[in-house]
Amino acid sequence: MLNYFWPDLYLEKVTVLDEELLKKYNLKGIILDLDNTISPWGEKTIPRDVVKWVKKLQEFGIKFCLVSNNSNERVREVAVFLGIPYVARAIKPRRRAFLQGVELMGLKPSEVAVIGDQLLTDIIGAKRAGLMAILVTPMASREFIGTKINRFIESYLLKRLLQKGLKIYGPQGGLNGHADKR
Numbered sequence: 001m002l003n004y005f006w007p008d009l010y011l012e013k014v015t016v017l018d019e020e021l022l023k024k025y026n027l028k029g030i031i032l033d034l035d036n037t038i039s040p041w042g043e044k045t046i047p048r049d050v051v052k053w054v055k056k057l058q059e060f061g062i063k064f065c066l067v068s069n070n071s072n073e074r075v076r077e078v079a080v081f082l083g084i085p086y087v088a089r090a091i092k093p094r095r096r097a098f099l100q101g102v103e104l105m106g107l108k109p110s111e112v113a114v115i116g117d118q119l120l121t122d123i124i125g126a127k128r129a130g131l132m133a134i135l136v137t138p139m140a141s142r143e144f145i146g147t148k149i150n151r152f153i154e155s156y157l158l159k160r161l162l163q164k165g166l167k168i169y170g171p172q173g174g175l176n177g178h179a180d181k182r
């Protein structure tokens with residue numbers, strides 16, 4: 001059962017994903033979750049280091065698409081700010097929005113990774129859609145009430161995954177583990 005939730009990579013934050021890791025996994029596109037992945041929930045701003053990270057990888061030729069369960073208004077605002085396409089009200093973990101994201105970037109599923117902070121929406125959905133799944137630790141503890149219930153389950157699942165050997169990649173270029181075990 002745990003296999004459904006096993007991320008291909010587990011990163012402390014999105015900015016840990018650099019050109020080297022992208023090359024290693026032959027990735028050309030990234031589907032980004034919004035809340036608590038690139039922006040603390042309920043906040044309007046995207047942290048400066050995240051914006052810089054997006055720009056840097058875009059220069060490197062990486063495409064992005066925002067895929068979020070949040071409202072059209074919220075998702076569009078961030079997507080326009082970053083200059084990337086988006087799918088709002090995505091109903092993750094359903095596959096459709098992820099596949100739409102792949103299409104919007106004009107890439108093949110094998111070239112795309114999903115990055116998100118939730119096992120029950122981002123990770124299981126990415127895996128069901130046949131995409132590489134990258135888990136990040138959530139940015140803020142404040143969140144949507146519905147998410148809190150998922151979190152309860154997710155903290156249990158994450159504890160089990162860590163017990164089974166899931167490793168987190170740290171920020172200072174140090175790869176302290178590998179999460180390829182399935």
Ligand SMILES: [Mg+2]
Pocket residue numbers: 033034035036037116117118
């Ligand atoms: Mg999220």
